[in-house]
Amino acid sequence: AQSVTQLDSQVPVFEEAPVELRCNYSSSVSVYLFWYVQYPNQGLQLLLKYLSGSTLVKGINGFEAEFNKSQTSFHLRKPSVHISDTAEYFCAALRGGGADGLTFGKGTHLIIQP
Amino acid sequence: GAGVSQSPSNKVTEKGKDVELRCDPISGHTALYWYRQSLGQGLEFLIYFQGNSAPDKSGLPSDRFSAERTGGSVSTLTIQRTQQEDSAVYLCASSLGTGSHTDTQYFGPGTRLTVL
DSSP states (O other): OOSEEOOOSEEEEETTSOEEEOOEEOTTEEEEEEEEEEOTTSOEEEEEEEOSSOSEEEOGGGOEEEEETTTTEEEEEESSOOGGGOEEEEEEEEESTTOOSEEEOOOEEEEEEO | OOOOEEEOSEEEEOTTOOEEEEEEOOTTOOEEEEEEEETTTEEEEEEEEETTEEEEOTTOOSTTEEEEEOTTSOEEEEESSOOGGGOEEEEEEEEOOSSOTTSOOEEOOOEEEEEO
C-alpha cells in the first residue's frame, strides 16, 4: 500500500475560490508531515510542516493544513487562491522506523482558472 | 545566502555511459539527501548523508548507483552504465542536521538526466 496518498492528480479551481488538496498517510510512515510546492521550472519549497502540538498548521502564502490522526489525513487548504498559486503540490512524511529522508505522494497539480 | 546548488542543470548521455551529478549544500548544513523525480515513480528517496557518512543507502535502486560526500560539503551521485530508465530529475536537499529528523530540507533546482 502507498504510504502517502494524494488522490487527486489535478485540481482545477477558479481564482479567489477556496481549495483543499487531500493527503492521506499510512502507518508505515511517521506522523511528521510536510507539504511542499513546486512552481514551474523551480525547486521544491516547504509550505508547512506538522511535527506535534496544534493540529492546525499555518504555512506560507496563506496556506494551512490540518492533521487528523483518526482519519490519517493531512489536507492542505487555502480560503482564496490566486493565479500565482498554480503549481504542483506534494505531501510528504518522514519515512517510518526512524529512517531519514522523506516519502512523497504523487503530487497534485493545482490549476487556477481566471 | 546561497541555496542548494546542483550541476549540471541538464545532462544528456548515451546508454551505457557513466555520469556524475554534483550537489553543493547550504553552508553549515551537515545533512544531505538525494532524491529522484520521474514521471512513473514520482519523488523517491535515494540516499542520506550525515557529515561524510551515509547511514542510509536503502533507496539506491541498483548497485550502478553510488554517492559520496567529502569534507562534509559537496556530494556527487554517480550512475554507472546508465540505462534509459535512469532518465529523471535528480534532486538534492540539505538540512541543518541537528540530529532531529524533522529539520526542514531545502531543495536544489535539480539535474535533469536524459539517457538516450
